[in-house]
Amino acid sequence: MRNICFIIALFLNLANSRAQANKTFNSIMRTTGSATMYDGYKPLMYGFADNPVVDISFPAKTWIATEGDSVYIKAWNISQDHHTIHLHGLDVDMMNDGDPMTSFELDHQEKFTYKFKAKHAGTFLYHCHTADVVHVQMGMYGMVVVKPQDPMTAWTGGPRFEKEYSFLMSELDSTWHNKPPKHDTTSMTVRIPKYLPSYFLINGKSKQLFTDTILGNTSSNIYLRLANIGFYDNQVILPAELNAWIIDSDGRPLPKARKRDTLNISPGERYGVMVNSSIAIAGSIKVNFVELNTNSIRGYENIRYQINNTVGVEQTLNNQLLAIYPNPATDAVNIGTSMAIGGTVTITNSLGQQVQWQPIVSETTLFSISSLPKGLYLVAVNYLNGGTATKMKLAKE
Amino acid sequence: MNKKFWFLIVVVLFIAVKLPLQAITISKNIFINSGELVTVDKIKIPFLAFNPTATFSTTNLVLDFTTADTLLLIVTNNDSQTHGFAIKNYDLENKTIVAKSSITLKVYSTTEKVLVFYDPLNYPQNRYMGLGGMICIHKNLNEKYFYWNLKEHEVAFSKKIATQQVVDWQQYYPDYFTINGLSHPDLQNDASARVVGKVGETIRIAIANTGQSKHAIHFHGFHLRVIYSSTDQIDVDSSKDSFPLESMQSLILEMIPDKSGSYSVHDHNLVAISGGGIHPNGMFLMMKID
Numbered sequence: 001m002r003n004i005c006f007i008i009a010l011f012l013n014l015a016n017s018r019a020q021a022n023k024t025f026n027s028i029m030r031t032t033g034s035a036t037m038y039d040g041y042k043p044l045m046y047g048f049a050d051n052p053v054v055d056i057s058f059p060a061k062t063w064i065a066t067e068g069d070s071v072y073i074k075a076w077n078i079s080q081d082h083h084t085i086h087l088h089g090l091d092v093d094m095m096n097d098g099d100p101m102t103s104f105e106l107d108h109q110e111k112f113t114y115k116f117k118a119k120h121a122g123t124f125l126y127h128c129h130t131a132d133v134v135h136v137q138m139g140m141y142g143m144v145v146v147k148p149q150d151p152m153t154a155w156t157g158g159p160r161f162e163k164e165y166s167f168l169m170s171e172l173d174s175t176w177h178n179k180p181p182k183h184d185t186t187s188m189t190v191r192i193p194k195y196l197p198s199y200f201l202i203n204g205k206s207k208q209l210f211t212d213t214i215l216g217n218t219s220s221n222i223y224l225r226l227a228n229i230g231f232y233d234n235q236v237i238l239p240a241e242l243n244a245w246i247i248d249s250d251g252r253p254l255p256k257a258r259k260r261d262t263l264n265i266s267p268g269e270r271y272g273v274m275v276n277s278s279i280a281i282a283g284s285i286k287v288n289f290v291e292l293n294t295n296s297i298r299g300y301e302n303i304r305y306q307i308n309n310t311v312g313v314e315q316t317l318n319n320q321l322l323a324i325y326p327n328p329a330t331d332a333v334n335i336g337t338s339m340a341i342g343g344t345v346t347i348t349n350s351l352g353q354q355v356q357w358q359p360i361v362s363e364t365t366l367f368s369i370s371s372l373p374k375g376l377y378l379v380a381v382n383y384l385n386g387g388t389a390t391k392m393k394l395a396k397e
Numbered sequence: 398m399n400k401k402f403w404f405l406i407v408v409v410l411f412i413a414v415k416l417p418l419q420a421i422t423i424s425k426n427i428f429i430n431s432g433e434l435v436t437v438d439k440i441k442i443p444f445l446a447f448n449p450t451a452t453f454s455t456t457n458l459v460l461d462f463t464t465a466d467t468l469l470l471i472v473t474n475n476d477s478q479t480h481g482f483a484i485k486n487y488d489l490e491n492k493t494i495v496a497k498s499s500i501t502l503k504v505y506s507t508t509e510k511v512l513v514f515y516d517p518l519n520y521p522q523n524r525y526m527g528l529g530g531m532i533c534i535h536k537n538l539n540e541k542y543f544y545w546n547l548k549e550h551e552v553a554f555s556k557k558i559a560t561q562q563v564v565d566w567q568q569y570y571p572d573y574f575t576i577n578g579l580s581h582p583d584l585q586n587d588a589s590a591r592v593v594g595k596v597g598e599t600i601r602i603a604i605a606n607t608g609q610s611k612h613a614i615h616f617h618g619f620h621l622r623v624i625y626s627s628t629d630q631i632d633v634d635s636s637k638d639s640f641p642l643e644s645m646q647s648l649i650l651e652m653i654p655d656k657s658g659s660y661s662v663h664d665h666n667l668v669a670i671s672g673g674g675i676h677p678n679g680m681f682l683m684m685k686i687d
Contacts, residue, residue, distance in 0.1 A: 088638075101677070102658070183676075249637055255633070258632075267613045
């Protein structure tokens with residue numbers, strides 16, 4: 001009997017350990033990066049790279065782990081400045097917290113492996129905490145996503161979703177980037193200029209460069225991870241037709257999901273929002289950037305969404321977007337593309353025969369399909385440079 | 398005999414149960430004083446405060462009592478100007494107190510909460526100048542509590558308001574950020590603010606924003622449970638690490654540390670960790686858990 005119990009315990013332990021793994025991420029700290037703003041301005045950026053021979057990513061790459069994982073972050077500072085990695089919201093111990101006031105910072109060519117156990121599914125952040133106001137403004141930040149064992153749920157036992165999207169909000173003040181404030185590494189102080197950002201960013205981009213679009217189908221859950229690493233508030237206007245529910249914050253489920261049409265996200269906060277639209281619709285979620293001293297809106301950005309009936313929307317191979325609406329359609333259909341002007345759209349029937357094509361002269365191309373027999377078709381975008389988008393289904397009724 | 402006996406028992410039990418619930422009236426004095434707040438880099442700013450005596454101090458008095466008590470509050474205006482007294486989210490008419498006079502009022506609550514008392518006259522100027530404090534109503538006074546009164550200051554604004562000049566709040570850009578009137582590093586010596594505790598201990602932190610700006614307080618190392626919230630943005634019973642507070646909003650948070658060490662707490666509008674343009678001389682605290 002004792003042996004049976006032992007074997008069962010061993011089996012359970014093994015089963016459990018299979019679900020937990022080690023995850024390792026490289027994080028090379030550099031201060032010689034750059035980014036491109038919508039108007040062509042290329043600010044000097046600090047940031048994190050995967051290896052020492054590539055440039056930084058802005059924002060830094062999202063680290064994705066699974067609940068229960070042991071996560072290792074191999075940090076290597078190849079810059080001339082001091083840096084750390086603060087694992088924001090992950091409740092790590094003092095030595096792995098990345099706060100130079102309570103632990104240590106990495107000098108030039110120093111290495112350290114930060115460790116933490118991913119105890120809670122949720123959305124978190126990481127950023128440099130050395131002279132944090134400067135190094136965060138300079139771009140040293142990214143997201144940490146801890147998924148539950150079932151990656152299509154918001155948390156273990158939480159609501160399921162079909163798609164998820166992450167949006168990280170921040171601002172950029174060119175004055176700081178043109179002449180980055182230097183901190184005194186002995187006194188650990190830094191003199192900072194007034195903060196007057198002129199670029200309001202989502203995932204490091206704005207205006208025509210920010211093309212991320214939420215794509216999904218009617219009556220299906222889409223999970224949005226929203227995080228604010230800037231120094232302003234984000235006032236997120238959620239259109240009523242999206243049927244948005246705020247379900248978690250700071251990596252923990254909320255005691256009660258709340259239906260909201262406006263969500264304020266303050267610096268350092270993260271929110272999980274589940275949207276589920278019953279109607280096919282296209283539009284945008286407006287994000288206002290609100291200055292905290294005067295409560296005044298200083299900028300805004302839009303996150304576009306496209307909710308389709310049944311047959312949906314796909315993301316193309318080279319990360320461009322293709323949207324078809326309405327779908328199914330009877331007489332005409334709009335084919336929305338981004339960054340594909342100059343290319344062509346082709347419609348192919350189930351026999352593989354091209355039945356229509358049209359040049360793309362704007363972001364949306366209207367096709368008349370009234371002459372086509374009922375059935376399923378494939379739509380493809382062919383880019384000017386020769387690349388071809390993933391083909392998508394179109395239903396003619 | 399039997400009936401009498403049981404009647405007596407019931408009466409004794411009734412008295413035993415009822416007696417501790419009898420509200421105890423606690424009398425406290427509070428004085429409106431004017432003086433100067435000395436910033437972390439030794440700049441003097443005109444300041445007003447609610448103090449326990451007629452002697453000026455930059456730290457506003459925290460009024461503590463329990464849900465079983467009634468607070469009898471005597472507010473004396475020790476300043477040369479007329480001031481007012483009000484309590485946010487509390488059923489009390491705004492009071493006016495002319496210079497060198499007093500008013501008396503009663504405050505009670507059957508639930509644990511933090512109320513913000515302030516001067517409603519010349520709003521928001523008098524409150525911005527320092528006249529904003531916390532009434533903390535506890536379940537019992539044996540709980541380990543810390544108190545954070547968040548504020549920020551723009552020297553030019555404070556000087557203008559002190560000399561009755563007009564200010565444009567749409568141009569407000571504070572240069573000093575304080576908790577209980579202090580900034581880092583001085584703040585680390587404030588025993589009422591600096592969280593010192595032990596692993597497994599229940600620690601409560603009462604926070605009120607009596608400033609004009611919104612502040613977003615981020616805790617390193619721990620998630621905290623919300624016990625009381627005056628803001629719709631934060632739900633009671635939620636567990637978070639970052640807590641935004643608009644002007645005049647308040648929170649009670651509960652922390653039960655699971656590990657030892659020193660952990661920072663700071664405004665995650667990272668500009669607010671500065672004082673006089675120097676970072677990190679602002680809204681920055683270090684907790685110590687043994």
